Amino acid sequence: MxxxxxxxxxxxxxxxxxxxxxxxxxxxxxxxxxTKISDLSKNIGIGQGTxxxxxxxxxxxxxxxxxxANSNEMLKKMKLLVNMPVSAKKKxxxxxxxxxxRLEKDETFAAMIALNTQMLLEKNEAYSSEETTYQTKLYxxxxxxxxxxxxxxxxxxxxxMKLVDYYWGVVYLYSLKRLFTSEYEMISVDDLERTVLxx
Amino acid sequence: MxxxxxxxxxxxxxxxxxxxxxxxxxxxxxxxxxTKISDLSKNIGIGQGTxxxxxxxxxxxxxxxxxxANSNEMLKKMKLLVNMPVSAKKKxxxxxxxxxxRLEKDETFAAMIALNTQMLLEKNEAYSSEETTYQTKLYxxxxxxxxxxxxxxxxxxxxxMKLVDYYWGVVYLYSLKRLFTSEYEMISVDDLERTVLxx
Amino acid sequence: MxxxxxxxxxxxxxxxxxxxxxxxxxxxxxxxxxTKISDLSKNIGIGQGTxxxxxxxxxxxxxxxxxxANSNEMLKKMKLLVNMPVSAKKKxxxxxxxxxxRLEKDETFAAMIALNTQMLLEKNEAYSSEETTYQTKLYxxxxxxxxxxxxxxxxxxxxxMKLVDYYWGVVYLYSLKRLFTSEYEMISVDDLERTVLxx
Amino acid sequence: MxxxxxxxxxxxxxxxxxxxxxxxxxxxxxxxxxTKISDLSKNIGIGQGTxxxxxxxxxxxxxxxxxxANSNEMLKKMKLLVNMPVSAKKKxxxxxxxxxxRLEKDETFAAMIALNTQMLLEKNEAYSSEETTYQTKLYxxxxxxxxxxxxxxxxxxxxxMKLVDYYWGVVYLYSLKRLFTSEYEMISVDDLERTVLxx
DNA sequence: AATGAATGAGTGTTCATTCAT
DNA sequence: TATGAATGAACACTCATTCAT
Numbered sequence: 084m085x086x087x088x089x090x091x092x093x094x095x096x097x098x099x100x101x102x103x104x105x106x107x108x109x110x111x112x113x114x115x116x117x118t119k120i121s122d123l124s125k126n127i128g129i130g131q132g133t134x135x136x137x138x139x140x141x142x143x144x145x146x147x148x149x150x151x152a153n154s155n156e157m158l159k160k161m162k163l164l165v166n167m168p169v170s171a172k173k174k175x176x177x178x179x180x181x182x183x184x185r186l187e188k189d190e191t192f193a194a195m196i197a198l199n200t201q202m203l204l205e206k207n208e209a210y211s212s213e214e215t216t217y218q219t220k221l222y223x224x225x226x227x228x229x230x231x232x233x234x235x236x237x238x239x240x241x242x243x244m245k246l247v248d249y250y251w252g253v254v255y256l257y258s259l260k261r262l263f264t265s266e267y268e269m270i271s272v273d274d275l276e277r278t279v280l281x282x
Numbered sequence: 283m284x285x286x287x288x289x290x291x292x293x294x295x296x297x298x299x300x301x302x303x304x305x306x307x308x309x310x311x312x313x314x315x316x317t318k319i320s321d322l323s324k325n326i327g328i329g330q331g332t333x334x335x336x337x338x339x340x341x342x343x344x345x346x347x348x349x350x351a352n353s354n355e356m357l358k359k360m361k362l363l364v365n366m367p368v369s370a371k372k373k374x375x376x377x378x379x380x381x382x383x384r385l386e387k388d389e390t391f392a393a394m395i396a397l398n399t400q401m402l403l404e405k406n407e408a409y410s411s412e413e414t415t416y417q418t419k420l421y422x423x424x425x426x427x428x429x430x431x432x433x434x435x436x437x438x439x440x441x442x443m444k445l446v447d448y449y450w451g452v453v454y455l456y457s458l459k460r461l462f463t464s465e466y467e468m469i470s471v472d473d474l475e476r477t478v479l480x481x
Numbered sequence: 482m483x484x485x486x487x488x489x490x491x492x493x494x495x496x497x498x499x500x501x502x503x504x505x506x507x508x509x510x511x512x513x514x515x516t517k518i519s520d521l522s523k524n525i526g527i528g529q530g531t532x533x534x535x536x537x538x539x540x541x542x543x544x545x546x547x548x549x550a551n552s553n554e555m556l557k558k559m560k561l562l563v564n565m566p567v568s569a570k571k572k573x574x575x576x577x578x579x580x581x582x583r584l585e586k587d588e589t590f591a592a593m594i595a596l597n598t599q600m601l602l603e604k605n606e607a608y609s610s611e612e613t614t615y616q617t618k619l620y621x622x623x624x625x626x627x628x629x630x631x632x633x634x635x636x637x638x639x640x641x642m643k644l645v646d647y648y649w650g651v652v653y654l655y656s657l658k659r660l661f662t663s664e665y666e667m668i669s670v671d672d673l674e675r676t677v678l679x680x
Numbered sequence: 681m682x683x684x685x686x687x688x689x690x691x692x693x694x695x696x697x698x699x700x701x702x703x704x705x706x707x708x709x710x711x712x713x714x715t716k717i718s719d720l721s722k723n724i725g726i727g728q729g730t731x732x733x734x735x736x737x738x739x740x741x742x743x744x745x746x747x748x749a750n751s752n753e754m755l756k757k758m759k760l761l762v763n764m765p766v767s768a769k770k771k772x773x774x775x776x777x778x779x780x781x782r783l784e785k786d787e788t789f790a791a792m793i794a795l796n797t798q799m800l801l802e803k804n805e806a807y808s809s810e811e812t813t814y815q816t817k818l819y820x821x822x823x824x825x826x827x828x829x830x831x832x833x834x835x836x837x838x839x840x841m842k843l844v845d846y847y848w849g850v851v852y853l854y855s856l857k858r859l860f861t862s863e864y865e866m867i868s869v870d871d872l873e874r875t876v877l878x879x
Numbered sequence: 880a881a882t883g884a885a886t887g888a889g890t891g892t893t894c895a896t897t898c899a900t
Numbered sequence: 901t902a903t904g905a906a907t908g909a910a911c912a913c914t915c916a917t918t919c920a921t
Binding site for chain 2: 113114115116117204205239241242244245246248249252253255256257259260263264267268270271273274277278280281282
């Protein structure tokens, strides 16, 4: 019965993804220690045991979530963006629009940003050091844009990496607002860009 | 023979403060769920039971810490600042210098900012709604400065409260960096002020 | 696939009853403070955690046990007995035979009597005052029998309620013997009845 | 300074007795497990540490209390009573009057009876088996009286020891009432004697 | 000698994980 | 495969005991 087998695998994949997706949000909101498997499974709408069919442990589930949060498809777009033959200011605008747009539309994106930045921030046992590739790449691409902007005199002087950090820090900030606050005023693209742009 | 009553009270007050001070940092770094009483007491350098001599429960200890984080002496300085007969730009400069300076020198201040902002952000059962007075006042004072700045055309247009939120959001961000990251580049006063200042 | 809902509920009810039944004996023998959850669960033959699946706390478990000890089916028999058209002496005989018989055969009955009487006796925070209905009814029925006996001159004069208290006090006494002493001489029906009967 | 030394010893003895006396009541009411040193010392009106100046441990304090409860001066009176050249009925009357009288006047006596009987009843690790001498003697003296009464046909037939047990059981019962209940009707001498007396 | 703050072993309770169904 | 009752290790909290004053 090859067909039923495929279908079976499909269903498994589906459930696994549901768990990952919902857990991503749950962990982003409550943290690792603040997340109980009993609450999480209730939130997902499955039995506690089901989580252990797909994941070895709470720890492994969390690591899988971090991997996902890390394997962001934005990187490809960033790569294209960086190499485009336009001004850094324009690149920054496109990046900022893309980021704020997704932040608004997609809670999962906010959760990914939140977990990723916390991973960087806390850099403790909970987050393996290998998982920072994505962040590094993202930061490196942004670094290039800001460096270009500094040469073009459109962006403020000083340590480029500090500015990168600042820019994404603010994105993290509004990811948190997106995740926790029901009613809040989202930052504008202009606001975000002032982190690095000259007046 | 009993210890002299005054000395006894003094010692009690001292120990209580030590616990509060150290716990403030510990909770700010690890969160409520992530803080084990056993680890905390080890970190403070006292027995587990000692914490329960001074506080009813982990929960009560946390609430006391939130109260402290909330009763910041910065408010008085802010009040003076707001009413000074100088430009909003100058007021902002003085505020920013004061804030970043304390952030750098005083880890406890960073912890207070961090807990306070999380309290605002998460606004859930863990944080009682009454505790937000400080934040509200702080935000209101900043609101006045920014409003003045907008009239003086030195600060960007748009919702003043959003800008207040943005400004303190960035302060929160660097409080987290101060708490979690051992080596990092602190934001400059100029960087911080770009959140609200026109170029 | 989940267990069939009914079977599941059935099993839950069964376990709950096992815990209640065994705990009744354990608490009756060791008292509230003298009962450790670890020992109790070992005695029942389950894990410590299992108790907390069915009861909120040691306190709640104890209160549930008191409720059970209070909702004795003997009351119905008593009601019938009281209204029978026979002499008080005969009623007393039937009551005493029933009580001593059950005491001998059923340890659980002894535990129920013991807890109930202690509840009456200690009347402190541990035992809610609402729980004394059963005792009151039981005492009231007995009161009627003794009153009748006093009219019929078969029972000793004096405060009927004092005699009721005395009668059930002796039952309590032999409930304790049943619970604590492995080898002892059970009181006879004649002995028990001498508490209230004229020679 | 011999005088001050004596005085010192005197004071020590006094404090020790206060602790024993108050603890006797406290333990009788709350049981061993139900008695916290913190509560007990508060009840006595001394510091927790003071108890450990006079006793090795909670356990030792309890054992000392049991010894006191056991070394009752009533035994001497009983010895005299038993050997008096009067009827068993009269002896019983004198015993019962003495016992109920003391029960009413002296709470400590009630506590002693209560602890003693529990010791007999529970016969577990908490109560060393050597401590039952007093009880045994008391029972033996009573046994002689009842045996005499049975010969004299004034007391009911059957196992004399069972009757002894019954008689003192009822005394225990009213010791509990004395200890726990603020308002209650004390049993009369007649009531008490019906346990063993023929009509 | 008397105290009560400090302690950690012990107890009550929670929660990640297992497993029978 | 999915479940949720059962579990015990881990955590919050208590309390007998110690000890500096």
